[in-house]
Amino acid sequence: MQVQSEIVDSVEKLKLLAPAGYAMALHVNFTTPTFLFQTYPKDWIDLYSQRGYLMADPTVHWAFSNTGRIRWSALVDTDPSGVLAESAAHGMRHGFTLATDRGGSQSLGSFTRGDRDFTDA
Secondary structure, three states: OHHHHHHHHHHHHHHHHOOOEEEEEEEEEOOEEEEEEEOOOHHHHHHHHHOOHHHOOHHHHHHHHOOEEEEHHHHHHHOOOOHHHHHHHOOOOEEEEEEEEEOOEEEEEEEEEOOOOOOOO
């Protein structure tokens, strides 16, 4: 129980860093994460699902092909479906994606703000 409580506390702190929302898929096996955390606006989550944006999302494509981090602004040219522009229209104007691979256990997350870009720190 202690570990679960610590995880919940840590995830809650992310709301301060990414006030427009975030999504984290931890320990992804094929396309299914062991843990999935999402705080994006419900209308965005619904639209994303309805339009099948997962298959066109440049942040997801980047995360499954790379490790490290990247600002969404660097992915605009790889977004012919307009997922990033649509996310901006839902208040998620600035974001970055983080991807890790620890011994075959892949995790990824995207974090957003509406007010300004994230700093490198």
